[in-house]
Amino acid sequence: MPASHLNQLIAALPLQRGASEPLFRQLYAAIKLAVLDGRMSPGMQLPPTRDFCRLLAVSRQTVLNAYALLTAEGYLDGAVGRGTFVSREVPAAVAAPATAAPGLLRPLSARGQGVVTAMRQVAFHRGPLRAFRVGMPRIDHFPFDVWNRLEARRRRRPDHQFGYGDPAGYLPLRELLCVYLKASRGVQCTPQQIVITSGSQQALFLLSTILLAPGDAAWMESPGYRGASGPLRAAGARVFPVPVDAQGLDVAYGVAHCPQAKLAYVTPSHQMPLGVSMSLPRRLALLAWAAHNKAWLVEDDYDSEYRYSGAPLASLQSLDRAGCVVYVGTLSKVLFPGLRLGYMVAPPALAEALVQAKAVMDRHTAIVPQMALADFIAEGHFGRHIRRTRDSNAERRDLLVRGLAHELGDQLACGPADSGLELCAYFRGDHDEEAVSRAGLARGIELRPLGHYADPAAGPECATPPGLLLGFAAIPPAEMAHGLQELGRILRGR
Incomplete structure (x- = not known):
């Protein structure tokens, strides 16, 4: 590479003055990238440190520190009186410009692909808590002050x-x-x-x-x-x-x-x-x-x-x-x-x-x-917490069951409600689970279709009547009342 082109390349190395990262680390990263993407090829001689300082307006110590790191990692070779060179040990395949599109990178193994795709159909909680999120306990009932004290005591000893x-x-x-x-x-x-x-x-x-x-x-x-x-x-x-x-x-x-x-x-x-x-x-x-x-x-x-x-x-x-x-x-x-x-x-x-x-x-x-x-x-905190939470859950379960009967008795039939953090409710009329669920999200409530839990490969013998799974344990009464109102509007087409 002609000296003028090399000088232009060096002068264009990106350095952000005033950034939290030291200048020598920035210079190290910029030269390393230039070597790996082929802009500085194996065997190329770099200018003396004083010229490097003039081109980038940095101190000589900044350049010396960057050179030292690059030499230690094998990107540069150099000796006093001989100059500094891009190492010839950097493989040509690494130094060559990357031309492959991201989609052509090496694929996962069959086992890896199976692991990655296995949970794609699982729904994860996103956003703030709202009616009728499933699988959530009442976190505000947990004695975090006691828990934090116990953890702190262990960490102190x-x-x-x-x-x-x-x-x-x-x-x-x-x-x-x-x-x-x-x-x-x-x-x-x-x-x-x-x-x-x-x-x-x-x-x-x-x-x-x-x-x-x-x-x-x-x-x-x-x-x-x-x-x-x-x-x-x-x-x-x-x-x-x-x-x-x-x-x-x-x-x-x-x-x-x-x-x-x-x-x-x-x-x-x-x-x-x-x-x-x-x-x-x-x-x-x-x-x-x-x-x-x-x-x-x-x-x-x-x-x-x-x-x-x-x-x-x-x-x-x-x-x-x-x-x-x-x-x-x-x-x-x-x-x-x-x-x-x-x-x-x-x-x-x-x-x-x-x-x-x-x-x-x-x-x-x-x-x-x-x-x-x-x-x-x-x-004894564990037993007390379970008893207290069981009582709280039962109250909210009763609130939801009564609300469904009073507000939506003509639209939904409750399934078993004697345990757990949620209950299923079956449609009495002709409703599309997915459409109801989407409408719920648009109105700020979560409605999990029962069909979400069906295996796509299952036959008709595994079919479940359409309906929803409604969580109640973590839902405050006011939010539950709001959710019931919105669900009623959706099912009645309002």
Whole structure:
């Protein structure tokens, strides 16, 4: 390159004087980019530092510092008395100008593409809270002052437990959860069977990954929780939709049409989204099928704490005698979603494998929140919070049920409403779910169509009457009243 062209190139290097980034770092980045995109080719001699200073009006030390960094990283070669050159070791392929369009970059692997696309159909919360957002607990009811005090106390007393932890989780927390699950859900376990996860979503991904081979069949409730079918598909499983009726998962249908499945995902205590509970005959039939076929059952018990009529139902795991049920729980609905703490209760023979898989994924879940939660439970705050929140949820559930009956009884029929954070409501008239949902967003309310939870590959036997899933736990009374008014206007075409 002629000296005049090189001088023009150097003079044009972008430097922002007065910026927070030092000038030598800016100069380093600009020369590095010029080398990588081929404007400064391998072997090219750069001007002496004094000339470089004059062209850019910077100090010599700025140039020397930039040269030193570039030389250390292998972009420049130089010696006193010989000059400074672009290194000939920079591969020509790297130094050549990039001409490929972004769409022609190397594709993801088939497995990577499966992971990326698996959750595309899952709806995520966006924007401020509004009626009738589903899956949200009442966060303003949580005693954050107590929680912050517990976390601060732990941080003030760091000890050896602040290093790398047990992949299974903080042992005192697992011991406390063991006691709690036995008392509240009838779960039969030891602390060694419990694995703490970063939310139940991580638990579902781990289980899908280590229990299924690509092509294995897995039963999935339809309609059902799309956040569970995502990990199954990401693992390469063949998801087989099984219909749900008033007694829960139709086990006989699954046995008749896909008896060779290796896993079944179920929400037996409170089916998502229909709200029904699996009957005892169905539970026993499901356990018998799994034991006979050496299949796994993943029991997602995502909100069993919030049952408003009678005691919480016993878990499916409490009936398991063949070691085939993995119980998955979350603290997102009991405490707050941002905590990202969940857990698995595995059969003894599977527990160690899950611990090792967890270690591969992220070594262990953050330790301070686990410690704070252990203190939160041990000091009685956990039990008090559940009782207080259950009462609050019941009040808001009653408010929504009464509001639907009074304002929209001619338009909607309520489904089961004895547990959970939301309820389903079926259209009495001829309404398009998606059109109603879009109209709701335009009016500032969230209306989740029941069809969102249906598997697109499911047959007519999995069809659910059109309707909506309406969240109530996090919705203040005034916002709920506003949402009911807007929903009434939409359904009546006003």
